[in-house]
Amino acid sequence: MTLRAHPVERDATLPDGRVVRVRVGLVEDGYIRRRELNTVDVELFDGDQHLAAVNTVLDADQEGEALALAREIVSGLESGELQPTAAAIEPLADQLR
16 A cells, blocks of 8 residues: 555644644645655644645655654654644654655
């Protein structure tokens, strides 16, 4: 299975009680066919509100690595070490796994 079929999604409960959805998957692009996409991004959502998005160094076939990235971000958000911002998650998204 690849990220082309299903993104990795996990919920993080922040110290203030908000629940943020962490999504690691292919970039949504209506102009490029899904099978041609290989850019993977991380997005954070608070309900319907889009909080952040950053591109990663992952490829579409790196589902295990995407899961590890999502878990690391969730852990950081829940502990308060990470804020739900692009600047906070970008260093993790740029790490090879």
